[in-house]
Amino acid sequence: MELFDTHFHCDEIDVGREEYLHECADGNVKYLMASGFDLASSLTSEKFSEGVENCWFSAGVHPHNASGPDSRTTDFERFLSNPKLAAIGEIGLDYYYMKAEREKQISVFEEFLSFALGKSLPAVIHCRSAENDEAAFHDTFSILSNFADAGGKFALHCYAGNEKWTEKFIGKNAYFGFSGILTFPKADNIRKAIRSVPLDRILLETDAPYLAPVPFRGKKNKSAYLLKTAQGAAAALGITTEDIAAKSTENAFHFFRLKNNAESSTG
Numbered sequence: 001m002e003l004f005d006t007h008f009h010c011d012e013i014d015v016g017r018e019e020y021l022h023e024c025a026d027g028n029v030k031y032l033m034a035s036g037f038d039l040a041s042s043l044t045s046e047k048f049s050e051g052v053e054n055c056w057f058s059a060g061v062h063p064h065n066a067s068g069p070d071s072r073t074t075d076f077e078r079f080l081s082n083p084k085l086a087a088i089g090e091i092g093l094d095y096y097y098m099k100a101e102r103e104k105q106i107s108v109f110e111e112f113l114s115f116a117l118g119k120s121l122p123a124v125i126h127c128r129s130a131e132n133d134e135a136a137f138h139d140t141f142s143i144l145s146n147f148a149d150a151g152g153k154f155a156l157h158c159y160a161g162n163e164k165w166t167e168k169f170i171g172k173n174a175y176f177g178f179s180g181i182l183t184f185p186k187a188d189n190i191r192k193a194i195r196s197v198p199l200d201r202i203l204l205e206t207d208a209p210y211l212a213p214v215p216f217r218g219k220k221n222k223s224a225y226l227l228k229t230a231q232g233a234a235a236a237l238g239i240t241t242e243d244i245a246a247k248s249t250e251n252a253f254h255f256f257r258l259k260n261n262a263e264s265s266t267g
Contacts, residue, residue, distance in 0.1 A: 007205035027224035037062035066100035089124025180213030
């Protein structure tokens with residue numbers, strides 16, 4: 001069984017890279033996507049992926065950092081020559097914490113989507129609304145609709161949308177990243193969401209060091225814990241862990257347009 005952690009943050013790892021990779025191997029996690037959320041973390045993610053055959057990285061500006069320095073795509077052009085760059089992200093909108101003004105978030109989001117489209121790179125999307133409000137989902141869908149209609153490819157990282165938004169995003173050929181939240185006792189909405197997503201659109205992720213799955217909830221998350229999320233996804237879908245591991249890994253290679261050295265190219 002080979003798992004692909006499609007979203008983790010290496011800037012907060014508290015062990016050495018080799019030890020982290022060894023733990024991943026022990027947990028059946030063979031492939032990794034180190035995700036940036038600003039320029040500094042994108043550089044760290046790039047460095048983590050260097051020399052690691054089955055690790056790639058993404059680079060982008062999280063909505064929390066939309067008003068910060070180095071939030072223009074010109075600051076990220078340095079990554080384009082690196083074949084390890086597999087996606088732009090995480091980028092998107094966050095109206096829950098509102099650490100940047102809505103207009104600024106939208107402006108940065110649209111700029112990075114245009115960047116991704118121009119460079120034929122998929123985009124990894126953060127979307128979080130304020131409680132009892134769907135404004136972030138509404139704005140995200142509207143912006144991504146234009147991106148998708150122009151040929152853009154995107155994944156909704158750490159997906160937590162309701163049935164209505166799931167259906168709408170499926171209509172735009174979205175991929176959906178499911179995290180350890182899937183295993184939380186009260187997360188019936190997430191388990192319902194994964195059952196409504198086509199199997200060939202499901203990705204698995206940890207979002208480490210956040211959102212550790214049961215039975216590690218409350219601890220610092222790490223990629224090695226992805227197996228617990230895979231088991232939770234399998235239970236929700238009524239299939240085997242081996243099946244969801246194989247399918248979600250295949251989906252990841254296709255979404256990120258990577259070549260699996262063990263097989264022929266998947267896309």
